[in-house]
Amino acid sequence: MDTHYNTFKTGVEELDRLIGKALQPGSFIVVAGHPGAGKTTLASSICYANMLENKKCLYVSFQEDKEKLYRNLLSVSINFKEMEEKGLLRFLKLPLPAHDEAVEKFLDKMMELIVKNDPKVVVIDSITPLLNTVRDNIKARALLQNFFAEIPKEIKGLVVLIAEIPMMEEKIMIGDIEFVADAILILKHRVERNLLVRELEIRKIRGVPINLAKVPIAIIEGKGLVMHAPPVLEEIPSRPKKLYEFPCSKLRDLFRGIRKGDVVYISYPSDNRMATLWLLIVGIILINNIKTVMISYKRSSEELKENMCEYLKNICTYEKKIEELIKDKIKFYSINPAGVSMGIGSLWELSIIEKNNPDMVIFHSVDLPARIFNEKEYLTSLINQILLLKKKGVIIVRIGSKDEKYDLHASLADLVVRIDTVIKNNKPTPIIYAWKVGKEPIILDKEDIEYCIQEILHGINKIIEEKTKNK
Ligand SMILES: Nc1ncnc2c1ncn2[C@@H]1O[C@H](COP(=O)(O)OP(=O)(O)OP(=O)(O)O)[C@@H](O)[C@H]1O
Ligand SMILES: [Mg+2]
Numbered sequence: 001m002d003t004h005y006n007t008f009k010t011g012v013e014e015l016d017r018l019i020g021k022a023l024q025p026g027s028f029i030v031v032a033g034h035p036g037a038g039k040t041t042l043a044s045s046i047c048y049a050n051m052l053e054n055k056k057c058l059y060v061s062f063q064e065d066k067e068k069l070y071r072n073l074l075s076v077s078i079n080f081k082e083m084e085e086k087g088l089l090r091f092l093k094l095p096l097p098a099h100d101e102a103v104e105k106f107l108d109k110m111m112e113l114i115v116k117n118d119p120k121v122v123v124i125d126s127i128t129p130l131l132n133t134v135r136d137n138i139k140a141r142a143l144l145q146n147f148f149a150e151i152p153k154e155i156k157g158l159v160v161l162i163a164e165i166p167m168m169e170e171k172i173m174i175g176d177i178e179f180v181a182d183a184i185l186i187l188k189h190r191v192e193r194n195l196l197v198r199e200l201e202i203r204k205i206r207g208v209p210i211n212l213a214k215v216p217i218a219i220i221e222g223k224g225l226v227m228h229a230p231p232v233l234e235e236i237p238s239r240p241k242k243l244y245e246f247p248c249s250k251l252r253d254l255f256r257g258i259r260k261g262d263v264v265y266i267s268y269p270s271d272n273r274m275a276t277l278w279l280l281i282v283g284i285i286l287i288n289n290i291k292t293v294m295i296s297y298k299r300s301s302e303e304l305k306e307n308m309c310e311y312l313k314n315i316c317t318y319e320k321k322i323e324e325l326i327k328d329k330i331k332f333y334s335i336n337p338a339g340v341s342m343g344i345g346s347l348w349e350l351s352i353i354e355k356n357n358p359d360m361v362i363f364h365s366v367d368l369p370a371r372i373f374n375e376k377e378y379l380t381s382l383i384n385q386i387l388l389l390k391k392k393g394v395i396i397v398r399i400g401s402k403d404e405k406y407d408l409h410a411s412l413a414d415l416v417v418r419i420d421t422v423i424k425n426n427k428p429t430p431i432i433y434a435w436k437v438g439k440e441p442i443i444l445d446k447e448d449i450e451y452c453i454q455e456i457l458h459g460i461n462k463i464i465e466e467k468t469k470n471k
Pocket of ligand 1: 035036037038041042072076164219221222
């Protein structure tokens with residue numbers, strides 16, 4: 001029997017993966033958070049995802065204006081009006097009981113409405129003002145708490161209770177409800193480097209071990225709530241043995257090639273960012289026919305593509321063809337590390353990688369994010385990203401100026417290529433230091449590099465000739 005058949009959805013794929021198992025019929029979850037943290041959006045998303053599977057939803061609100069809510073939700077692709085027209089949604093705006101004595105009557109009426117509508121999902125947005133009406137009346141408070149715990153059993157469905165956390169405070173303050181809840185999700189937002197950062201904290205999920213407790217989220221126009229929860233791998237994954245050959249004999253003889261899932265770190269002096277590097281990279285890509293995504297933290301995707309094409313067109317025999325090949329094999333993207341929070345940045349990177357399904361990802365100017373983000377958080381996120389890509393067998397190339405973070409980048413790599421400039425006969429002369437895990441490091445001097453360039457150019461020309469011949 002499919003055990004997932006009866007579980008409920010949240011409308012956020014990653015969240016389903018994390019807490020889905022806890023959302024069985026007869027359970028209730030608490031969604032708590034500061035004002036504007038996204039409680040209504042998440043609860044509505046839960047409603048909507050289940051209505052799309054023909055499960056009826058009852059949305060009880062004490063504050064929200066129906067028209068305004070529907071309009072706001074439409075901007076995040078949640079269409080409540082349509083669901084209402086289909087008879088799947090009932091939105092109720094109830095007046096709060098005027099005083100604590102009126103609570104009992106109020107609850108009777110609410111239960112009556114719930115039974116009458118026979119929903120599978122009930123949202124109460126929010127229980128905080130209700131609890132506040134009975135702040136000092138212990139009996140009425142107990143009544144309320146029992147009531148909320150009863151609804152899931154009554155409807156044999158899912159209840160979502162929204163709770164407000166006042167600004168500057170951390171506690172949920174919903175008393176015993178916290179103990180009976182099957183899951184507690186806390187939405188938070190804060191300002192980091194002048195950017196709004198949203199997070200979801202998973203405090204409790206009954207019956208499911210939690211190993212990821214805090215996840216970056218975003219509310220995106222037209223898309224809704226999205227979450228960055230890369231599957232955190234507890235073990236270091238093994239990877240396919242396939243090797244891609246170096247397009248240059250000296251490197252090939254010594255190191256053979258790059259293996260799927262390898263991390264390659266290439267550094268250069270910040271004041272001599274050699275364009276020759278593009279030739280080595282494009283050579284590997286074209287000669288091995290590697291589908292590549294390039295993400296730059298410094299240049300716009302257009303500029304990067306143009307730079308690369310211009311340089312290669314100048315040195316390659318088949319100018320037009322090389323440009324076509326680059327555009328065909330490499331997809332260019334750029335991201336401003338100073339304009340996004342780290343969580344959202346890596347969420348975005350992952351979505352690009354998933355969309356393109358490349359064999360290789362090149363991160364350009366990795367020195368920038370390494371210096372901007374908090375070191376520990378950056379390293380944690382980086383290691384998780386690397387492991388995830390390794391598992392997929394994606395080659396990870398990270399290139400950037402050599403700076404004080406060199407050791408950090410190099411220590412994560414399987415192959416380190418360091419481009420340096422030395423002064424010889426009063427002239428800046430490039431040398432390359434290269435090291436591969438399990439091998440002795442080597443040095444390529446100016447002559448080696450020039451020979452390598454000729455070999456790559458020859459290799460690229462051969463490919464183009466063959467391609468033209470086959471046409
Ligand atoms: N279309 C949209 N695009 C981007 N962000 C949006 C969009 N619609 C809403 N938001 C963001 O969602 C936040 C509000 O979410 P929501 O109303 O779910 O929060 P809440 O926690 O229920 O707030 P409250 O405490 O006021 O009830 C807003 O702060 C807004 O920044
Ligand atoms: Mg709200």
